[in-house]
Amino acid sequence: MNGRVLLVEDDMWRAELELERLRRAGFEVVHAAHAQSAITKIDDAKPDAIIADVLLSGATVMALLHELQSYPDTKDIPVVVYTDVSDSLSLDNLKPYGVQRIVDKTTMGADALVVALRGVLA
């Protein structure tokens, strides 16, 4: 097992695909369909890293990032953001919220999330 990961993705087919890819790569993965669900699941999941889409049903990923920064036991969890709006985001602006990688959903390869995870967990 390479580590525990919380995947936050509201598109169920996309979530299913990425869950399968991450599990094949040896990660233990918990899925949350939106930010509130992720906040609820995080205590039990105790993830080593979080992968999150930005534009989620309901609150955006910012709600989750703010919540993570509010607690000492979650503020250092590395976050990989993967999104269709990567060109609107700045890693420098998101670093204070624990974001270590931004992956462009529109151009990413099949192994992009696995590569990003290995990078932040190294």
Next chain:
Amino acid sequence: MQESGGESLQSRGMIPPLAAAAHELKSPLSLIRQLSLELENTRLTPEQQRLIERVSLTSERALRLTTDLTKSARLEDAMFAVEPLNPEQICQDIVHELTPLFAAHGRTLSVAQRRHPLLLVANRDLLRRILLNFSDNALHYTEPGTVVHLQIKALQKGSIVRIGVRDFGPALSADMWRGLQQKLAHAPQAIHARPQSSGLGLYLASQFASAMNGTIGMTRHRDGATFYVDLHASRQLSWL
């Protein structure tokens, strides 16, 4: 895009409808692409492999267009940094990126290499998008088995650098091109650059060129056309 406050930019009227539609299409298109990439890595017959590769390449073309549309909508609000760039390197990157698409259509894309490199002033991403656009246009209007050339030349005593994409397809009539040039200055609409084309890609390329103080244009040939972008040359080399 939704902001942390919960109010979307679209609800505040900040994203034009066309760009909003393009944004909404990104998610399903990127899922289609990922599903086909996943299938490409499974055991398939050669025919299945060929078809699924076409699904991937087609979804990538559609994603490029949707990204161009959303970027075009932000041109007035965003600052696009320009820098001295080597156009030949960018052209090589375009060739690398589009070679699978051209090969799948039985065509080739190449860069006409220069003995003396030129530098121009541009935003890397916008210039890349213009050339991807021209190349995509050329792909669909060039004859199978022919080579589409990316060409770089200096004009006006070296003050302007022109990057052209030369295709070998049906020529545009002079009337058609005059109409296109008149319409390029206005909002997106039906621009018939060539038969079967809306001209939307050329409109977007024109917007991107304007954002860099450049222009796009076209030269007609008996056996095709060259679509080009003119940008200011960098004087960086002359300072040395």
